[in-house]
Amino acid sequence: MRRYLKLLALQLRMSIALGAQYRWDSLTQGALSLVWTVLGLVPLYVALHRRPAVAGWTYEQALVVVGWFTVLKGVLDGAVNPSLILVVEHIRKGTLDFVLMKPADAQFLVSTARFEPWRAIDLVAGTAILVWAFHLLGSPPSAAAIALSVLLLLLAVAVLYSLWIMVVAAAFWVVRLDNLSYLMSSLFDFGRWPVSIFKGPVRFFFTFVVPIALMTTYPAEALLGRLAPGSAWVGIAGALIFALGGRFVFTHAIGRYTSASS
Amino acid sequence: MRTVTAYPTLLRIGFASAVAYRTEMLVWMLTMTMPFVSLALWSAVAADMPVGRFDQKAFTAYFLATIVVRQLSGSWVVWELIQEIKSGALSSRLLKPIHPLVVYSADNLAAIPLRALFAAPLALFGIASGGAAVPHQPHLVAAFLLSLFGAWIITFFVMVIVGSLTFFMESSTSIFDIWLAFFMLLSGYLVPLELFPSWVRSVADVLPFRYTLGFPVEILIGMSSDADIVRGLAIQYAYGGGAAALALLLWRTGVRRFGAFGG
Numbered sequence: 001m002r003r004y005l006k007l008l009a010l011q012l013r014m015s016i017a018l019g020a021q022y023r024w025d026s027l028t029q030g031a032l033s034l035v036w037t038v039l040g041l042v043p044l045y046v047a048l049h050r051r052p053a054v055a056g057w058t059y060e061q062a063l064v065v066v067g068w069f070t071v072l073k074g075v076l077d078g079a080v081n082p083s084l085i086l087v088v089e090h091i092r093k094g095t096l097d098f099v100l101m102k103p104a105d106a107q108f109l110v111s112t113a114r115f116e117p118w119r120a121i122d123l124v125a126g127t128a129i130l131v132w133a134f135h136l137l138g139s140p141p142s143a144a145a146i147a148l149s150v151l152l153l154l155l156a157v158a159v160l161y162s163l164w165i166m167v168v169a170a171a172f173w174v175v176r177l178d179n180l181s182y183l184m185s186s187l188f189d190f191g192r193w194p195v196s197i198f199k200g201p202v203r204f205f206f207t208f209v210v211p212i213a214l215m216t217t218y219p220a221e222a223l224l225g226r227l228a229p230g231s232a233w234v235g236i237a238g239a240l241i242f243a244l245g246g247r248f249v250f251t252h253a254i255g256r257y258t259s260a261s262s
Numbered sequence: 263m264r265t266v267t268a269y270p271t272l273l274r275i276g277f278a279s280a281v282a283y284r285t286e287m288l289v290w291m292l293t294m295t296m297p298f299v300s301l302a303l304w305s306a307v308a309a310d311m312p313v314g315r316f317d318q319k320a321f322t323a324y325f326l327a328t329i330v331v332r333q334l335s336g337s338w339v340v341w342e343l344i345q346e347i348k349s350g351a352l353s354s355r356l357l358k359p360i361h362p363l364v365v366y367s368a369d370n371l372a373a374i375p376l377r378a379l380f381a382a383p384l385a386l387f388g389i390a391s392g393g394a395a396v397p398h399q400p401h402l403v404a405a406f407l408l409s410l411f412g413a414w415i416i417t418f419f420v421m422v423i424v425g426s427l428t429f430f431m432e433s434s435t436s437i438f439d440i441w442l443a444f445f446m447l448l449s450g451y452l453v454p455l456e457l458f459p460s461w462v463r464s465v466a467d468v469l470p471f472r473y474t475l476g477f478p479v480e481i482l483i484g485m486s487s488d489a490d491i492v493r494g495l496a497i498q499y500a501y502g503g504g505a506a507a508l509a510l511l512l513w514r515t516g517v518r519r520f521g522a523f524g525g
Contacts, residue, residue, distance in 0.1 A: 186293045197306035
C-alpha cells in the first residue's frame with residue numbers, strides 16, 4: 001500500500017514538472033477552463049434567474065448543482081481523462097507492453113500516468129460557485145450536510161472513474177476509440193443541470209446507465225439538506241457496483257490484449 | 263481553370279474518405295450534444311409558461327435546427343491545418359499544382375452529404391413535433407440555402423485564419439478556443455439570442471458569430487421577417503468576403519515563412 005502511495009506521489013510530481021515545463025500553455029489552459037465554466041453559467045442565469053422554480057429547483061439551488069458539476073469536471077479533466085487518453089494511445093501503438101511489464105498493478109499504473117495540475121482551477125471555481133450559491137440562499141449548510149455531501153462526491157468520483165475505465169477497456173476490442181472519451185465527456189455535460197428537469201427515458205438513462213444524478217444532483221441535494229433518506233445508500237451501492245464492474249471489465253479486457261507485434 | 267476541372271474529382275475523393283471513416287464521423291457528430299443539454303433546461307423552463315415567443319415546441323424546433331445547421335455548415339479545417347503546419351506535412355500539399363486551400367475546402371464540403379444523412383432524422387423529427395413553421399415558399403428556401411452556405415464560408419475562412427496563425431505563433435489552438443467561447447455565447451448556440459437583454463442582442467447583430475449559426479436557424483424555423491433576412495444575408499456575405507480576403511492574405515504571408523520543420 002505504501003509503495004503505491006509513493007508511486008502515486010512520483011507520478012504526480014512528474015505531471016507537475018511537465019506542466020511547469022510548458023507553463024505558458026498550462027496558464028492559458030487554466031484560464032480557458034475558467035472561461036468555459038463562466039459560459040456554462042449563462043444559460044442557467046438567463047433561464048432561471050428571478051423566475052419561478054423549475055422542476056423544484058430555484059436559480060440558487062441549481063447553482064449548487066453547477067458548483068459540484070464544476071468540481072467534478074475538474075477531477076475528470078485533471079485526473080481521469082488525461083491518463084485514459086494515454087492508454088488508448090498505448091494500445092494503438094503497442095507500447096502498452098512496457099507498462100504491463102512493470103512490477104505494479106496495471107490498472108493503477110495506467111490510471112495515474114498523467115495529471116493536468118492546472119485543472120485544479122476548476123476545483124477552486126466550483127467551490128467559489130458553491131459559496132456564492134449559499135451566500136444567495138442566505139443560510140450556510142450544516143456541518144452534517146457538508147460531510148454527507150463530500151462523502152457523496154467521493155463516491156461520485158469513484159463512479160466517474162469506473163465508467164471511464166470501462167470505456168477505455170472497450171479500446172482493447174475496438175482500437176480507434178479516442179473520440180469515445182469525448183463522447184463520454186459530452187454526456188457528462190448533462191450533469192450540470194439537476195436530474196429532475198429531464199423526463200421519461202432520458203431521466204432513466206441518466207439515473208441508472210450514466211448516473212449523473214448520483215454524481216451531481218445527490219451531492220447538491222445533500223448540501224442543501226433535502227436528500228431523500230434512502231439516496232445516500234443508493235449512492236454507496238451504486239458506487240460499489242460501478243467500481244467492481246470497472247475493475248472486472250478492465251482485468252478481463254487486458255486479458256484480450258495481444259500487443260501490436262502478434 | 264485547372265482548379266475548376268479538378269474540383270469535382272476532389273469532391274469525389276473527399277466523399278469517399280468521409281464514407282470510409284463513417285463510424286468515426288458518427289461518433290464525432292454524437293459528441294455535439296450541447297444543444298440537447300440546453301434543450302432539456304429550456305423545455306423544463308417553458309413547461310409552465312412560454313418564454314418570450316418560445317414555448318416548449320418552439321424550443322425543441324430551435325435546438326434541433328441548431329444541430330442540423332451546425333452539421334451542414336461545419337468544418338474542421340483548423341485542426342487539420344494546425345497539425346499539418348506543426349508536423350510539416352503541409353509541404354507535400356504545397357508541392358501539388360493546386361492551391362491547398364482548394365483541396366481543404368473540397369474535403370470539408372464533400373462530407374456534407376453524409377452529415378446531411380445523419381442530420382435528416384433530426385430535422386424530420388423537428389418538423390413532425392410540429393413546433394416549427396418550416397418555410398416552404400421558394401424564396402425562403404433559397405434564402406435558407408444561401409444563409410447556410412454563407413455560414414459555411416465564414417466558419418471555413420475563420421478556421422483558415424486561425425490555422426494560418428500557426429505560421430507565426432505557437433498557441434493558435436487557444437485562439438480558436440477563444441473564438442469558440444464567443445461563438446457559444448453570441449451565435450445562439452446555448453441560448454436563443456432573442457432571450458438575451460436587448461443590448462446583448464444588438465451587439466450580437468453586428469458581430470460575425472450570429473451569422474455562423476443563429477441566422478440560418480431562425481430562417482429554418484420561420485422566425486425571421488423578409489427584411490431581416492435581406493439585411494442578415496448582406497451582413498453575412500460581407501463577413502464571409504472579409505474573412506476570405508484576410509485568410510488568403512495571411513496564408514500567403516504565412517507560407518513564405520513556412521520552413522517545413524522536419525517534414
